[in-house]
Amino acid sequence: MALRPALRRKVDELFLRWLSEADTQRLLRRGLRRIRACAQPAPPDAQPARACAPPGTARTAARACAEPGIPPPAARACAEPGIPPPAARACAPPGIPPPAARACAERSPPPPARPTGQVQSPAPPPPDSSRRIPSFYFPLGRPPPRAGEVDASIARVEAAFARFPQERATARDMGAVAKACGCPLYWKAPLFYAAGGDRAGSVSVHKFVAVWRKILHTCHDDAARFVHLLMAPGCNYLVPEDFVPFLQDVVNTHPGLSFLKDASEFHSRYITTVIQRIFYTVNRSWSGRITCTELRRSSFLQNVALLEEEPDINQLTEFFSYEHFYVIYCKFWELDTDHDLxxxxxxLARHADxxxxxxxxxxxxxxxxxxxxxxxxxxxxxxxxxxxxxxxxxxxxxxxxxxxxxxxxxxxxxxxxxxxxxxxxxxxxxxxxxxxxxxxxxxxxxxxxxxxxxxxxxxxxxxxxxxxxxxxxxxxxxxxxxxxxxxxxxxxxxxxxxxxxxxxxSDWERYAAEEYDALLAAEDDGWEAAAASPGAAAAVYEFAEDEPP
CATH class of the missing domain: 1.10.238.10 (EF-hand)
Structure with a gap:
């Protein structure tokens, strides 16, 4: 059965990874030397000996070439001076040893007097390109050139924990720990949850150092580390639910979303919107699972780093913009007449008239x-x-x-x-x-x-x-x-x-900006009408309770 394209690519990746292993290279070189040793051309006058050799003689000679130092029975027979093997006595012309005898003679030190026509030069060494193929497949990132970087990072983390009471960090302290790890600020919640902080309410220095050291030894770039921090145990990918703790921390702590603190019912809807936009842009395979490779090829981690630098969340239009969420949710609310989500x-047919x-x-x-x-x-x-x-x-x-x-x-x-x-x-x-x-x-x-x-x-x-x-x-x-x-x-x-x-x-950004202005204008008109009519005020207030702030 033919492999599917995605499975074929994965098989090719695994084969190339196996091919680049040092043990594989040694095995291939050893096999190449055996093939060259057994493929030495034999003199033309030795053909009759092979032609009339009994069955099994060729296989015995091949084993003699394939296993240096362990002579087969025919070779052991000819190892004693003056006693030719049975095959040689049966059909080989005088003075011409059979193949097994030649293989044995070539390997026994020192060899007896060899005819001049059988002197062979040693096989040339394999070219440098076939001796070692450098590793080129790094699914978890390319390892750092200097091994001391892990110890230096651990030392910075320990110094950051030393400033906390009893060397334990709470969720509020994880911002300083994230910076000590060399990570963007909003990695603090994934770091906290990965070290088990959600169970105890705080993280000890020993527990966090053990977790972070393991990540540094196995994951060598930001994409692999981010996936490792958020993924469920036993997985190597991210599903939508894995982003919820990370985005909840963004909602709780980003200054551009401070107005949402009193509107907790809209937290889950904003988070759902951001998660779907992440998968819409990053998950190019449509699998519902974001891998390290997909995350590495996207701009998501760059946008996460910008959360620390940009106080206006609406400037991050690719994933986190609240204005874009407002437009999407209001459009959905207009179509969802019974409001069951x-x-x-x-x-849906009523969309855009x-x-x-x-x-x-x-x-x-x-x-x-x-x-x-x-x-x-x-x-x-x-x-x-x-x-x-x-x-x-x-x-x-x-x-x-x-x-x-x-x-x-x-x-x-x-x-x-x-x-x-x-x-x-x-x-x-x-x-x-x-x-x-x-x-x-x-x-x-x-x-x-x-x-x-x-x-x-x-x-x-x-x-x-x-x-x-x-x-x-x-x-x-x-x-x-x-x-x-x-x-x-x-x-x-x-x-x-x-x-x-x-x-x-882009077309989407233009549409979102125009619709956001139109929605704000419609809301202002509604409040003006409500101020003039007490009956309309109650209707506008009821609608405003259902709309996001």
């Missing part, structure tokens, strides 16, 4: 983009799934967004968008355009435009790679399932769209 297909086609809504609820989670209990989407939907809908340029909508349009899951699948989605767009009194393009003309826009490498077959290479993927997707954005883009020039694709900030 679940929405069905009818609720029914801009998305019903066929695409059905594909979203089919489980094509829920990353292993059930679409929902009873055919509903959770708030976590809505985060993925909204970011993908408003920013169709990011790699995850392109993968999101490609999965939805690939009805048969073969990795290719066929003409049938494109026509399936475009048929509903044509009906909706006619309902608005507009004359839609025939599918053949629309298809020619899209093929010219994407320029697939295989004619008539659009792959995910084609769409990622194309700079106008939003135009392609909106043409087939978003009527409002399709009409808006039809009024723009293609050159303007290309300039827009390289602009900063």
């Amino acid at each position: 679940l929405i069905d297909a009818r609720d 029914h801009a998305i086609s019903t066929r695409m809504i059905d594909r979203i609820f089919s489980g094509a983009v829920t990353r292993g989670r059930r679409a929902a209990q009873g055919g509903k989407l959770s708030y976590a799934d809505f985060v993925w939907f909204l970011i993908s809908e408003e920013d169709k340029r990011s790699p995850t967004s392109i993968e999101y909508w490609f999965r939805c349009m690939d009805l048969d899951g073969d990795g290719v968008l066929s003409m049938f699948e494109l026509e399936f989605f475009y048929a509903e767009q044509r009906r909706r355009l006619r309902a608005l009194g507009l004359d839609p393009l025939p599918f053949h003309d629309c298809l020619c435009q899209m093929l010219d826009l994407v320029q697939p490498r295989t004619p008539g077959r659009i792959t995910l790679r084609d769409l990622k290479r194309c700079q106008l993927a939003p135009v392609f997707f909106d043409t087939f399932f978003n009527l409002e954005k399709y009409l808006d883009r039809e009024q723009r020039e293609q050159a303007w769209l290309l300039r827009e694709s390289a602009a900063e900030p």
